[in-house]
Amino acid sequence: MSQLETDIKNLIIEALGLEDMGPDDIDSEQPLFGDGLGLDSVDALELGLAIQKRFGIKIDAEAKDTRTHFANVARLAAYVSASKAA
Amino acid sequence: MDARTGGNERFDVIQFSIDQWRAWAPGLDDADAWTRWSLAPGCVGGDPAAVPAVDFLPAMQRRRMSRLARMTFQVAWPLAEGQAPMPMVFASRHGETPRTFALLSELAERQPLSPTQFSLSVHNAIIGLWSILRGDDSEMTAIAAEGDGLEHALLEAAGLLAEGEPQVLLVIAEDRPPEAYAPWIDDVPFPYAVALRLRRGAQWTLTCDTPSADATACRWPHALNFLLTLLQGGSLCSNHWKSREWTWRRNP
Numbered sequence: 001m002s003q004l005e006t007d008i009k010n011l012i013i014e015a016l017g018l019e020d021m022g023p024d025d026i027d028s029e030q031p032l033f034g035d036g037l038g039l040d041s042v043d044a045l046e047l048g049l050a051i052q053k054r055f056g057i058k059i060d061a062e063a064k065d066t067r068t069h070f071a072n073v074a075r076l077a078a079y080v081s082a083s084k085a086a
Numbered sequence: 087m088d089a090r091t092g093g094n095e096r097f098d099v100i101q102f103s104i105d106q107w108r109a110w111a112p113g114l115d116d117a118d119a120w121t122r123w124s125l126a127p128g129c130v131g132g133d134p135a136a137v138p139a140v141d142f143l144p145a146m147q148r149r150r151m152s153r154l155a156r157m158t159f160q161v162a163w164p165l166a167e168g169q170a171p172m173p174m175v176f177a178s179r180h181g182e183t184p185r186t187f188a189l190l191s192e193l194a195e196r197q198p199l200s201p202t203q204f205s206l207s208v209h210n211a212i213i214g215l216w217s218i219l220r221g222d223d224s225e226m227t228a229i230a231a232e233g234d235g236l237e238h239a240l241l242e243a244a245g246l247l248a249e250g251e252p253q254v255l256l257v258i259a260e261d262r263p264p265e266a267y268a269p270w271i272d273d274v275p276f277p278y279a280v281a282l283r284l285r286r287g288a289q290w291t292l293t294c295d296t297p298s299a300d301a302t303a304c305r306w307p308h309a310l311n312f313l314l315t316l317l318q319g320g321s322l323c324s325n326h327w328k329s330r331e332w333t334w335r336r337n338p
Contacts, residue, residue: 017149038146045201053198 004077008051012073015050016043028074036072044070051076057083100244101337103287105253108161109313111278112136115160124317127306130276134262147219150202154182154261155212157279162216162257165283171222172253172283173246174213177229177239180260180271181209187264212259224251233273234327236308240284240292247286257281258309273307280309288337297331308332 009023012032016039030036033044047070048059057080059066069079113132114120123130137153138160148156158176166172185207192199205211213226225246231238236258243254259279263271304311308325312334315323321336 019145019149042150042201042205049198049201 002077004080005073007054008073008076008080011050011054012037012047015046026073028077029072031072032070032076051080055080055084100241100292101288101290102240102244102247102284102292103289104316105283105285106165107280107282107313107316108164109278109280110138110157110160111276120313121317124314127310127314134276143219150206151215152182152185152206152261153277154178154184154259155206155215157261157277158212158257158259158281159216159219161259161279161281162255165255165281166220166222169253169283171220171224172255173225173227173243173251174216174255174257175227175229175239175242175246176210176213176216177231177235177256177258178209178260179230179232179235180263180274181230182207182211182261183263183267184261187266232327233303234308234325234330234332236280236312237292237294237325237327237330237332243284244292247284252285254284255281256284260307275307275310278307278310280313291335291337293333293335295331295333296329297326301326301331303327 005028006023009026009028012018012026013021013023026037032047033039039047048061051057052059069075109120111130111132112134113130113136114123115138138156140148140151140156140159140163142163143151143159148159151159162174185203189199189203189207192203206215209230210226210228213228217223217226227242229235229238229242239256239258243256246254257279260274261277262274304325306314308327311325312323314320315334315336321338323334325332325334
């Protein structure tokens, strides 16, 4: 697991109030929404905000590929890396 | 509701019964603790930052709930368990002031608002959560009144009973305000929540009169003052607020 993935997992736990969870409880490939971790639409907004604040990147909520970037932690880490490099 | 107007427009008497009650404050989480408190009512000794466990809710469902919401669920949940769906009347004078203060602070710092804080800051957010988590689509009401929110909630509940609801859950909850508001809020001695499960009946009568010239505001918030009457087995509770003198009478 990369350091960035661990950072994102900790951010998810902290920003979304996932009591009693640690980064090891979230698999990088596990879907964040729906059947996986079980996050909902308010979590999506909250997580988007937390990612923007933490990593200083701008997320376009209207862009059609935003949904795929938030599919799981691995995709999110790749997206954050690419956005910071841009 | 027995509306004998007799030349003026106000109601005179409402009657109801209380099947069960629950209350929570820091360090006071069961009937025995409340009974001990009622023997020498004062400030509560519990950790002022205490939060009710609400561990009957899955962690994913309770994670966003404020202390005010947790207090509400802690007292109301056991009264709803095993009962048919029923309306809830939720009353809070100050509501989610910690959330609204956090949002205003973010605005002042020109920070984006937390969607979670925003969505749960409105006064009817708690009854919305209640309805979703209990799967109960009965009529749910949230009111913010002045110091006599308890009595206004009871009026609302009495209206629902008069319309044919067999039972109504009344909850009144107050959290400590954020420090910045403390100079203006003097009616929350400690965080508290009280739930009453009401039904049609004649155990209790509530009347409202014009206060006498020497009437003084009661020492405790109305809900705690009424709770004292319940705990001490008293038959009379008088709650005076501004132009309204509320009298609760236990019928013989």
